[in-house]
Amino acid sequence: MKEQVVKSISKLSCFDIQDVQKDDLERVMVKVLPKRKLGYFCPLCEKTSNSHSRGNYRVLRHDWVHDGQTLLVKVPLYRQRCTTCNLTWTVKWEGIPERGQATEYYKRKVAEECILRSFGEVARDLNLPSSTVGNWFNAYQEVHTGSKSPNLVNI
Ligand SMILES: [Zn+2]
Structure with missing residues (x-):
């Protein structure tokens, strides 16, 4: 630990x-x-x-x-x-957003979890609203692909 x-x-x-x-x-x-x-x-x-x-x-x-x-x-x-x-x-x-209850590192880690699993599944495991997980995933994708449109469809 x-x-x-x-x-x-x-x-x-x-x-x-x-x-x-x-x-x-x-x-x-x-x-x-x-x-x-x-x-x-x-x-x-x-x-x-x-x-x-x-x-x-x-x-x-x-x-x-x-x-x-x-x-x-x-x-x-x-x-x-x-x-x-x-x-x-x-x-x-550095790494601490001015608002919200999660560090940048956490948001990125959650977004990366969503590459292979559904928002709902990740949200349930982490006890987070799935809309929050979806927002973090979209923000992450925007940074990494420069695109707002969801090319990686998460089902
Ligand atoms: Zn001053």
Whole structure:
């Protein structure tokens, strides 16, 4: 299990593992911390910033392990304030979408599952709405084929 967790989290290049817990549903929850960084620069004026708030988190689906168990990642929300223009913003992490409850890696992995299996089957196994699975598959296909029209028909 530990090996799988380390391998999974290595897909998120900006984080280190801080703690591994099980949630109420016995799912594996990995708390991560950003790798050491000198500072976060203002997205507006590119000057230095200070920490504005810490302590909030988002929980996202990130992977599933061999027995089908969902692996969740607990990502910190860092709010920063620019020392020059006073803008406050939330730090963006690579591989973590600004909205939603799944990492980019998870969405891609789900989409790849749909190449050989139906949306419904994948959705059922992962306890996700099949419309969500379909959307992720279509987004993935658009990126990889540059086409919106479903050339790979998924039945
Ligand atoms: Zn600024």
